[in-house]
Amino acid sequence: MPKVTQQHMDARRKQILTAARRCFLRDGFHSTSMQDLFAEARLSAGAVYRHFTSKDEVILAIAEENMRDVLDITLAVATNRPGRSLGAVVAELLNVIRAKSVEEDLAGLAVLVWGEAMRNRSLAGKLDQLMGRIHANLVILVRDHQETGGLPTNVTAEAIASTMLAVLPGYILQVALLDPAAVAEMPYAVRALWPGPAGER
Incomplete structure (x- = not known):
């Protein structure tokens, strides 16, 4: 398995946070689920949970x-x-x-x-x-x-x-x-x- 670089990890984290901002501004914190974040970021649950639990x-x-x-x-x-x-x-x-x-x-x-x-x-x-x-x-x-x-x-x-x-x-x-x-x-x-x-x- 190829080694994941810090640059890749940072880019993925930014992708998740950018998607989360869109969700939160559109629907608010309580109406946004982790599944909504997965879909907005176009990432799997595992990819998101690797950065945020x-x-x-x-x-x-x-x-x-x-x-x-x-x-x-x-x-x-x-x-x-x-x-x-x-x-x-x-x-x-x-x-x-x-x-x-x-x-x-x-x-x-x-x-x-x-x-x-x-x-x-x-x-x-x-x-x-x-x-x-x-x-x-x-x-x-x-x-x-x-x-x-x-x-x-x-x-x-x-x-x-x-x-x-x-x-x-x-x-x-x-x-x-x-x-x-x-x-x-x-x-x-x-x-x-x-x-x-x-x-x-």
Whole structure:
């Protein structure tokens, strides 16, 4: 039997998740069965179960992928500190969410995942971990701005980071439910709300 390469395994996993997204967006989590996933992916049960042992595992994987780009951006900005205003950072996060929503309906899936997390403790725990990591990255960024005089120090970095983070779910919900024009100016608005010192982008 020929050896299965990692590249082949990664491609197969992507095929399954892409099919699952289509199913979930069309029919919702509860109305989608594993048999529906097999049919949508055009794969045997064995091929799918080689990657995911249950529908919950598929949902968890999609939830993680949905937040990975947001997490990566906050980590890159927090660790590299390229001298950008908080508004510019949040605006970039919103732009990533919008782009990913056009490509693979990140916003619609996020809303489905939030609802599922209300009854699925494993999923709720995973979302809590991911949000915690994003929050921690934003805290680093806020503290950097507090140290350079760009933000007041009479409010904790944690509270400011939490306020910044609160913008994301509201934006995601609007992207999922409203006309794109309704949220088109939000990246510009957060830049205006959180400008940096003169010279910052």
